[in-house]
Amino acid sequence: KQLEREGKADLITPLLRKPTKKPNTGAWQPGEHARFLVGLEAHWREWSLVSEHVRTKTKTQVRSRANIYFRKLMQERPSAAQKKKASEPWTQEERLRFLLGLEIHGCHWDQLAQFVGARDAEQIAEHARDYFQKLEEDGREVQFYLKRAHAQWIQQQEQQQRRQETHTSASTSSKAIRSAEGDDGDGGIESAPPASIFMEENSGGSVGTLCDDDAAPAVHAEDLDSDAIKKQLYVDLVYIDSNREWGRYD
Helix, strand or coil, X not given: CHHHHCCCHHHCCHHHCXXXXXXXXXXXXXXXXXXHHHHXXXXXXXXXXXXXXXXXXXXXXXXXXXXXXXXXXHXXXXXXXXXXXXXXXXXHHHXXXXXXXXXXXXXXXXXXXXXXXXXXXXXXHHHHHHHHHHHHHHCCCCCHHHHHHHHHHHXXXXXXXXXXXXXXXXXXXXXXXXXXXXXXCCCCECCCCCCXXXXXXXXXXXXXXXXXXXXXXXXXXXXXXXXXXXXXXXXXXXXXXXXXXXXXXX
């Protein structure tokens, strides 16, 4: 600036000048479209930032280009005949289809997988998790058009966490009950037979019939007194409960 004030602007080398790009009002060039796709993936509907990435198109031109591109994606559904493996990297079109589908379908992974094409619902869910976590790590706010999908994703994560906590609590309670009832330390109930016994009378006079006939011999009534029978019944039912093999018993 001082050289310009002194009339010595010719001494300023072109490399020191900040390059300026005038908006191109003509047709989109291949390089401009390539930069547009990169900017769209990085900034989505933040048109000012996408325009800065393209450099030669205005905000209005970029938004108009995006609307045309979105209509093309919705009309040209990709073939889902052959699903890609999770290890295969996502293409740029798949990532852009994912963002547009996230706006339309939200976190309905099956519908979103059909829109993307060559990815299954599990891969879509993992990609959504990575996308939202990346936004959080970068400190970027979720855009208005993706807020509905983001809220659904948070709700799904909370439900999954509650299910895991419930499962862990139930497993801990089950172990405590088995321990209180005489767990022998090997995961089984002390004195429990190797197969569940469902008590019923039969013509042979036995009070026990095994699910697995070869697992253990039948128990006869004349060999047990009433207290022993009650104890054996109790042990059998605890064994059935611990293995979640409910059956008919008298």
